Amino acid sequence: MKKTFDAVRLRAQYPCLRREIEGKRPVYLDSACTALKPRRVAEGMRDFYLNRGGCGGKRSANLFSRGVEALAVQARQEVADFIGAGSADEIVFTSGTTEAANLLAHAFPYRGRRREVVLTDLEHNSILLPFCEAARRGDVVLRICPTREGRLDLDRLAGMVSARTALVAMTRSSNVFGGALPAAEAARIAHRQGACLFVDDAQYLSSHREDVRAADVDFAAFSAHKLGGPFGVGVLYGKRRLLNRLGRYKVGGGTVRSVGWDGKLPLPDYLGAPAGLEAGVPNFGGIVGLMEAVRFLRDIPEDGLRRHIAGLAARAAEGLSRRPAVEVLGRPEDLRQGAIVSFKPAHAGFSPIDFNLYLNHELRGHFIAVRVGEHCAHLAHRGLGAPATVRLSFFAYSLASEVDLFLDALDGYLSSVRRGRA
Numbered sequence: 001m002k003k004t005f006d007a008v009r010l011r012a013q014y015p016c017l018r019r020e021i022e023g024k025r026p027v028y029l030d031s032a033c034t035a036l037k038p039r040r041v042a043e044g045m046r047d048f049y050l051n052r053g054g055c056g057g058k059r060s061a062n063l064f065s066r067g068v069e070a071l072a073v074q075a076r077q078e079v080a081d082f083i084g085a086g087s088a089d090e091i092v093f094t095s096g097t098t099e100a101a102n103l104l105a106h107a108f109p110y111r112g113r114r115r116e117v118v119l120t121d122l123e124h125n126s127i128l129l130p131f132c133e134a135a136r137r138g139d140v141v142l143r144i145c146p147t148r149e150g151r152l153d154l155d156r157l158a159g160m161v162s163a164r165t166a167l168v169a170m171t172r173s174s175n176v177f178g179g180a181l182p183a184a185e186a187a188r189i190a191h192r193q194g195a196c197l198f199v200d201d202a203q204y205l206s207s208h209r210e211d212v213r214a215a216d217v218d219f220a221a222f223s224a225h226k227l228g229g230p231f232g233v234g235v236l237y238g239k240r241r242l243l244n245r246l247g248r249y250k251v252g253g254g255t256v257r258s259v260g261w262d263g264k265l266p267l268p269d270y271l272g273a274p275a276g277l278e279a280g281v282p283n284f285g286g287i288v289g290l291m292e293a294v295r296f297l298r299d300i301p302e303d304g305l306r307r308h309i310a311g312l313a314a315r316a317a318e319g320l321s322r323r324p325a326v327e328v329l330g331r332p333e334d335l336r337q338g339a340i341v342s343f344k345p346a347h348a349g350f351s352p353i354d355f356n357l358y359l360n361h362e363l364r365g366h367f368i369a370v371r372v373g374e375h376c377a378h379l380a381h382r383g384l385g386a387p388a389t390v391r392l393s394f395f396a397y398s399l400a401s402e403v404d405l406f407l408d409a410l411d412g413y414l415s416s417v418r419r420g421r422a
């Protein structure tokens with residue numbers, strides 16, 4: 001039987017949506033910061049810790065360990081299938097997108113004249129800063145591709161990518177402007193010049209299905225917690241031959257076949273990917289939680305989910321555009337492609353920080369969670385002419401009525417500003 005998408009029914013899986021705080025029910029429009037966790041994820045992890053709990057990998061070979069290792073193998077395969085990877089060996093478990101980007105920035109084999117890294121100015125600090133530090137160390141030359149209204153101009157990108165480019169790194173969906181950036185086209189541009197493409201899927205996978213092989217991206221990263229999974233676990237995907245060309249970033253237990261002696265120093269014989277890139281005991285509980293989050297998302301019909309989120313983004317953008325005291329970032333047709341709608345004040349009395357306090361403390365019966373600030377995307381905020389923006393972000397459980405509650409609250413706040421709010 002064909003499954004249909006039903007956000008209201010899905011909400012039953014999220015006990016925290018029913019939990020009142022200070023007598024107020026939550027209206028959660030901050031899923032880009034972190035998605036709430038469905039029962040299935042929490043129960044999967046509870047079962048793991050209560051009933052399994054041993055250490056997997058090749059460390060111990062008792063029955064407890066073997067069971068945990070079997071789960072980790074299964075999780076790697078299911079995550080690989082979820083993003084369309086060719087093999088489970090292309091999935092490296094990390095602590096999140098940030099660690100994945102740090103790993104790549106450190107370990108990428110920049111060679112000879114091919115030392116440039118091209119990034120868009122939309123990048124989250126977790127992508128920007130590792131490459132920025134690589135540039136400060138003198139490992140790479142950083143080139144920033146400017147965007148307009150959250151749009152990547154592919155001709156401009158093509159003009160910056162050359163035979164000196166080692167890597168192009170770009171977000172698949174900006175955490176400020178939302179939308180969706182064209183990975184397959186960027187991959188073609190990078191590959192024409194012999195460079196690799198790294199995509200940041202942190203904000204993309206919550207409402208899209210990535211297909212890394214169809215888009216032909218070379219590396220991709222994401223965090224479990226933005227999919228409804230646990231904190232502290234994520235993935236670096238890489239084409240197998242490329243992962244095996246990476247240098248050393250984090251080394252330690254679980255990364256070697258053996259350690260010999262070269263006459264002067266211990267001589268490690270490192271394993272290939274993924275084990276060679278996953279030093280230390282993995283976050284097995286987190287990996288199980290990630291697998292449950294992937295299963296949960298996999299069970300949601302993709303077209304229904306996309307339509308639902310596009311409808312919420314369009315409703316928010318349209319409602320905001322009718323309020324001259326605010327200015328929506330990005331174009332309506334782009335916003336429909338993502339799960340985020342941000343705006344900046346266009347009225348002198350509108351203070352995003354004060355507005356945030358209003359949303360949390362001055363509404364009756366509910367509070368509204370959004371995010372206010374620079375969203376760890378300082379480059380993207382340069383030139384916006386506002387120290388802070390307000391971001392609404394959606395997940396499968398978000399409702400149109402929540403967007404309407406937000407717009408009503410905005411009107412309430414704006415009238416209090418006009419009345420000379422202290």
Ligand SMILES: Cc1ncc(COP(=O)(O)O)c(C=O)c1O
Nearest residue numbers: 096097098124126175202203223
């Ligand atoms: C677009 C984007 N990339 C990367 C990250 C970093 O994710 P994490 O902190 O889970 O590593 C975030 C988190 O907000 C993000 O929005």
